[in-house]
């Protein structure tokens with residue numbers, strides 16, 4: 324398996340019958356972008372920018388952020404970068420951005436909700452990304468969005484920032500999208516798809532919130548399986564809504580590198596899989612093992628199952 328994976332490093336992601344799936348890297352550190360490219364990344368599908376904020380004693384200023392993002396953008400050499408705006412709170416506290424004591428931090432001030440309490444920090448980040456990605460493709464996505472109102476608040480600020488920066492000094496190939504990781508956003512995907520540029524499904528949180536299982540729970544997390552038919556139905560709704568509006572959909576949660584899940588995600592119509600860099604060759608090799616129609620048939624069967632165990636049983640011979 325390892326030798327086979329090695330052979331596929333520099334080939335594009337595609338199924339056995341040639342259906343294209345972009346295979347991108349999840350990164351927590353911009354210094355790792357070059358390594359991801361070496362392993363065959365077709366882009367970065369999720370840059371977790373919170374790690375940059377966690378590495379500093381206070382919010383990094385615009386120049387510091389520009390330098391940091393440039394490192395990834397230069398290593399990508401024209402491949403797209405999907406940068407997620409600061410996603411703290413919940414399981415990821417930021418010492419200099421204290422959140423009041425909460426009984427349920429995962430249901431509290433986290434992700435875009437927290438960022439919107441200090442929108443000037445978000446503005447600085449958006450500006451830094453736009454400047455760092457001058458002449459390069461830039462996709463920005465917002466974490467934990469629950470409905471269109473949150474997206475519109477950011478879109479409005481973003482459009483003002485775009486208008487204020489001369490086109491010669493910033494990225495012009497820019498998309499603004501949202502993560503789908505709260506069930507309400509999957510259910511309301513048609514209203515979001517009309518206004519966002521793309522979706523990226525965060526299956527770690529989407530599974531946690533759909534099944535009501537803490538993703539880090541020592542005893543229960545094994546049951547938090549993204550192949551649960553309830554999660555798959557939300558993914559299906561998301562993809563259908565996006566494609567109806569000609570928007571693309573990625574998956575950047577752990578499910579994207581689960582060899583059993585790959586054919587189902589492809590069968591549901593996902594356009595991009597973003598996985599940790601070391602999984603890239605394996606995911607490309609996995610894609611070449613099945614045809615699109617096999618994935619589609621499997622996805623249809625999976626959607627009608629009762630439990631994630633039933634879905635996993637379907638996968639035995641794929």
Ligand code: PEP
Pocket residue numbers: 369371410504524525526527528529575576577
């Ligand atoms: C997710 O929730 O699936 C995701 C990719 O975001 P994170 O794991 O950083 O919360």
Ligand code: MG
Pocket residue numbers: 466504525527528
């Ligand atoms: Mg998440």
